[in-house]
Amino acid sequence: xxxxxxxxxxxxxxxxxxxxxxxxxxxxxxxxxxxxxxxxxxxxxxxxxxxxxxxxxxxxxxxxxxxxxxxxxxxxxxxxxxxxxxxxxxxxxxxxxxxxxxxxxxxxxxxxxxxxxxxxxxxxxxxxxxxxxxxxxxxxxxxxxxxxxxxxxxxxxxxxxxxxxxxxxxxxxxxxxxxxxxxxxxxxxxxxxxxxxxxxxxxxxxxxxxxxxxxxxxxxxxxxxxxxxxxxxxxxxxxxxxxxxxxxxxxxxxxxxxxxxxxx
Numbered sequence: 001x002x003x004x005x006x007x008x009x010x011x012x013x014x015x016x017x018x019x020x021x022x023x024x025x026x027x028x029x030x031x032x033x034x035x036x037x038x039x040x041x042x043x044x045x046x047x048x049x050x051x052x053x054x055x056x057x058x059x060x061x062x063x064x065x066x067x068x069x070x071x072x073x074x075x076x077x078x079x080x081x082x083x084x085x086x087x088x089x090x091x092x093x094x095x096x097x098x099x100x101x102x103x104x105x106x107x108x109x110x111x112x113x114x115x116x117x118x119x120x121x122x123x124x125x126x127x128x129x130x131x132x133x134x135x136x137x138x139x140x141x142x143x144x145x146x147x148x149x150x151x152x153x154x155x156x157x158x159x160x161x162x163x164x165x166x167x168x169x170x171x172x173x174x175x176x177x178x179x180x181x182x183x184x185x186x187x188x189x190x191x192x193x194x195x196x197x198x199x200x201x202x203x204x205x206x207x208x209x210x211x212x213x214x215x216x217x218x219x220x221x222x223x224x225x226x227x228x229x230x231x232x233x234x235x236x237x238x239x240x241x242x243x244x245x246x247x248x249x250x251x252x253x254x255x256x257x258x259x260x261x262x263x264x
Contacts, residue, residue, distance in 0.1 A: 052200035056080075060198065072175075074237045076139040076146075076165070076186050078245035082198060084139045085206070085244050086252050088214040089164065089185035090175070092260040095148070098166065098183055101261060102150040105224035108132045110149035110163065121158060125193055130156035137203065139245070141167040141184065148183075152220075159204070161190045164217055179233075181258060188244075189213045197247020208249040218257055227262040 057080040064081030076084040091098055099109065111117045113135040124131035132153045138145040146165035154160040164187035174180055189212070190204040207213065221228050236256035244250050 048200060052196075056199040072141075076141045076167075079138060079140065080199075082245040083242070085165075085186040085188050086210055086250060087141070087184050087186055088210055088252065088256065089166075089187055089217060090179075090181035090256055090258045091166065091183040091185065092181055092258060094182070095168070097261050098148065101221060101224065101226050101228065101259075102164075104226055105220045107150040107152055107164075107220070110151050111135050113138060124158045128157050128159070131158040134158045134161070136163055136165060139165055139186065142170055159190065159193045162213065162216060163188065163190060176236075179258070187213045187217045189216075196245075197243070198245065201246075203246045205246065206244065206248050206250070208251060210250050210252050211255070214255075214257070218259075221259065229260050229262050231258045232256075233258065 060078075060080040060082055064077075068077075068081060068083070074087045076087065078084050093101075103109065111133045117135045121131060121134045123129065124134065130153060132151070134151065134153070136146070136149045136151065144167065147168045148166040149163060150166075151161050151163035154162070164185050166183045166185045168183055169181055188210055189207040191207050192205050193202065194205040195201065196203045218230055222230070232255055234255045235253070237252075237254040239252060239254040241249070241251040
């Protein structure tokens with residue numbers, strides 16, 4: 001663990017030095033003599049977009065593809081391979097049952113992430129305008145993005161919301177210990193919009209206590225019209241502190257609830 005921490009720190013330092021040097025060289029060789037102070041701001045914006053959305057994701061994908069294991073470790077991943085949110089829910093049942101359970105529990109099904117929905121999300125966030133079915137960013141598990149996502153907007157403001165992503169598990173796939181689940185989920189609470197620590201991209205920042213959000217989801221399901229059984233497996237994974245793909249601090253006790261609609 002200590003060796004991994006040192007390696008991560010060294011990687012972040014190398015990445016920072018690399019971006020600083022590249023930016024300085026581009027500025028000195030191409031732009032320093034032709035730019036006036038009045039348009040420096042446009043250079044800064046261009047460099048931020050270029051590094052945050054192209055260069056840093058490329059470096060992250062290169063490094064994570066080499067050093068992170070390509071098997072289930074209880075974490076989703078970002079599109080550039082960084083470890084994302086913890087897997088903290090498991091569901092047994094069909095897609096229709098899962099969707100019905102959450103809709104009847106007061107959740108909204110998130111719209112797919114498209115250019116149109118992304119632009120609407122940006123406008124709604126800036127203007128604090130309600131968008132209860134706003135899309136969620138793509139996280140990956142089993143080498144695919146989430147199959148379903150549900151959310152609850154807070155005070156008609158899309159910058160703050162409860163949300164959970166679900167991935168369909170592969171056929172005949174087992175969790176550690178031989179347990180089975182048809183769906184795995186990651187529930188987190190978006191508290192505001194900010195910048196990713198690892199790339200500088202604009203993203204939602206989540207509450208660090210992901211167990212609290214897991215418990216919120218369970219309480220909402222228990223209060224629904226559906227009759228559900230919930231088996232909480234304590235310490236399914238080792239408890240830990242860490243950061244998600246946006247650099248937000250997270251901590252969990254490692255417990256995993258298995259949820260199933262009871263037959264009436």
